[in-house]
Amino acid sequence: MKSSYIKGFFIFVAVVAALTLYVYTQITVRDLKDRQARSVTLWQKSLESAAKDKTGSEDLSLILEVVSNVDFPIIVTDTNMEPLPNFHRNVSMDSVLSDSAKLVLLKKIVREMDDANPPVRVSYKGLIQQYVHFGDSQLVRFLRLAPFVASGAVAVFVLIAYLSFSYIKRNEESSIWVGMSKETAHQLGTPISSLMGWLELLKSSSDNPERQAQIMFEMQADILRLNRVATRFSKIGSKTTVADEDVIALVEYVFNYYRQRIPQMGKNIELKVKESADIIVPINRELMEWVLENITKNAIDAIERGRGSISAEITEDAGFAYIDITDTGKGIEPRNRKDIFRPGFSTKARGWGLGLSLAKRIVEDYHKGKLFIKDTSIGKGTTFRIKLRKNL
Known part of the structure; x- marks a missing residue:
């Protein structure tokens, strides 16, 4: 995947996440403010109800008790916007302040509240008696x-x-x-x-x-x-051409190449191709030969005891040809199976970690096929499968 696509993906994720959070919080804020508005209306109704019996500001504890569960700041003022003594809730003030200083602070808070929310009028017989000013709760903020x-x-x-x-x-x-x-x-x-x-x-x-x-x-x-x-090397990174090839003959050609060189490695390994009818697949011969060499060389290296066998079985169905290369080597540790095709990963002391990753790229990118571990068992061996399309 191109790096520009990766950048675009990360930016897209960030924008979607930010918009989702913004919309969700705005909906939540709106619901909380509606709840605040209903609570303020309750204050208003309570004050108007109290005004029917008493228009002054005395004995306001009953009204405070009615709306004792509000969690946002409220201040009640008279018609001149003067805060009524002791008629505020959830407004923090320093206890050491004098009454005049508290009054100044309350007026300042009232102005800030009115900037955020319009005050609610408390009326009696059509005349405004008081104003209820309210701010946002800590949760809303x-x-x-x-x-x-x-x-x-x-x-x-x-x-x-x-x-x-x-x-x-x-x-x-x-x-x-x-x-x-x-x-x-x-x-x-x-x-x-x-x-x-x-x-x-x-x-x-x-x-x-x-x-x-x-x-x-x-x-x-x-x-x-x-x-x-x-x-x-010239074909890596460039558009490749394919031609119909007999994959059985190609595997036999690669095996024969290694048969002549295995004795020089100090090993006794039998390489055999299971007999089958010709299987023709469109491939790039030079690159697929490289793939088979890498897998075969990897299989030879996996046989550490010096004696063993490597076999190839080629089969087909309606749409695909399958090349299974099986060795009797040491097998692949479970912890290494997910990294076996990663560039730079190798379990060999002098391994380069390129052969299998290069083989996988050639099979999957250039031939639209698959290269994977079909089976592996510690101490018994490994089978790699190459899956090739019969029509490209």
Whole structure:
């Protein structure tokens, strides 16, 4: 996935989360303010009811008791907007303040309340007797800020997630570059070293034409190998062409290549391809050969006892061809199975962690197939399955 898509995804998540929080908190704030308005109306009705019996401000404790459950600040003033003594609720004031200082503070709070909410008039016989001023509860004030706090938290989370993703991506890219460099050196090193050896033999065989002909034949084989390596690397990252190939013959070709080299590794491993009718699949031969080499080499390395077998079974159905490569090696630890195809991951002391990840990319990105662990058992072996489309 392109990094620009990742950035867009993180931004989209942040925006959706912020909008969701904002809408939710605004709905909650609206419901709480409606509740406050109903409580203020109750104050108003209580005061108007009290005014029918007594128009003064005495003995107001009954009204306070009626609405004792309100959780937001309320101040009652007379018609001149002067706060009535002891007729306020949920308004915090320092007890050491003088009465005049408390009055000044109450007037200031009244102005702030009126800026947020219009005062409610208390009338008696058509005349305004008092005003009820009210503010927002602590919960409402908190919820007003919550979207901004939550959006900031979401932004920080998204930023951390993006930075973590970028860090992992850079590490994987670094592992790929290092692995590609080592793979290139390995792929080129073997035929180049061989050519250097043949060149020395050629110099010492100037008087033996038959020997020279044999050496030149081997040099030609190594040059073809170099050309094949160059072709493989040139196809990575570019649009590849496919052609119908017999995958059974291709597997046999790769196995035969390793049959000639396994004795030099000090191992006794039998490589066999189960007989079957020809199975034709559209593939890029050079790249698929590389995939099979990587899986086979991985299977050879997994057989640590020096003796074992590697078998390939090729089957097909209406839409797909399946290549199952099974070894009798050590198997894959459960904790490593999810990382086995990750670039840079290797259980070998000198492993590069590129072979299987490169093979998976070739199969899945270039051939629209699948490469996965079909079965593995500690001490018994592993089966890798390549699933290829019969029609691309």
